[in-house]
Amino acid sequence: MPRIVKHPELRRKELLDHAQALFLTHGYDKASLNDVIAAAGISKGAFYHYFPSKEALLEALAERFAKQALAGVEDIVADPALDPLGRLNALLAKSRQAKIETAAEAWALFETLFRPENLVLFHRINLAASASFSPVLVEIIQQGVEDGTFRTFDPEGVADIVMQFGMATHDVIAKAFASGSDADMGIAIEALEKRVRLYEIALDRILGLPDGSIRMGEPGYLRAVMTARRCSPSVVAVAPPSKDREPGRAPLRRP
Structure with a gap:
């Protein structure tokens, strides 16, 4: 058989x-690099040319999730009818909806990150997401500073704070997953809801806005995302994504 040469990006x-199909079907821990290499039909040397480790694969998947989510909010960023505050809240709202739509798939891929031994990897995944979203947040905040909507001396710092919120909730989520009980999950959801309200107030103060201006959550949002974890990965996906749908991205639907 002649050797098939493909473009590196392809x-x-x-x-x-x-990797995504195998991680979803079997779980991140049970799907090995050898499984991925066999499914792709390439040599180990060829694989390691693209990814030095299994963790690097997961980071790349996280980056792809973030970029696909970002593509889904480009219309909001470019909407001339929205002022900076409206644009920021619309961005957060669409991000929430996308997380609800992809929650079961995302948990199947990334739940392992909430184990104590994977804290460093969790931080690396957060950095991958931040690299995609932070520039958009900075642009919106800078626009708000320029037209007087926001009052802050450091738009980049505010964007960094927003992206660090995920890291700050790690321990609450990890504790709930470790116990596995419905009662502890309920406690965790209540704790997260309070934490989100606190973050909203903090952002309002940082940006010089009246309390209640920034909306990071909505009724039922956290419960929908957290309980989606209980879906079986085998129900989410059992084969590589089709050409008609980009991997890792569900269509946005109104609730």
Whole structure:
């Protein structure tokens, strides 16, 4: 058989597609690099040319999730009818909806990150997401500073604070997952809801806005995302994504 030479970006995408399908079907821990290599039909040397480790695969999947989510909010960022505050709240609202739509799939891929031994990897995944979203947040906040909507001396710092919120909730979520009980999950959801309200107030103060201006949550949002974890990965996906749908991204639907 002649050797098939593919463009590096196409080969990298195929590797991510195979990894995502295997992680979703079998779980991140049970799907090995050898499984991914076999599914892709390439040599180990070729695989390591693209990804040095299994953790690097997961980071790349997180980055792809973030970029796909970002593509879904480009219309909001470019909407001339929205002022900076409206744009920021619309961005947060669409992000919430996207997380609800992809929650079961995301948990199947990333739940392992909430184990104590994976805290460093969790932080690396957060950094990958921040690299995609932070520039958009900075742009919106800077626009608000320029037209007087927001009052802050450091738009980049505010964007960094927003992206760090996920890191700050790690311990609450990890504790709930470790116990596995419905009661502890309920306690965790209540704790997260309070934490989100606190973050909203903090952002309002940081941006010089009246309390209640920033809306990071909505009724039922956290419960929908947290309980989606209980869906079986085998129900979410059992084969590589089709060409008609980008991997890792569900269509946005109004609730």
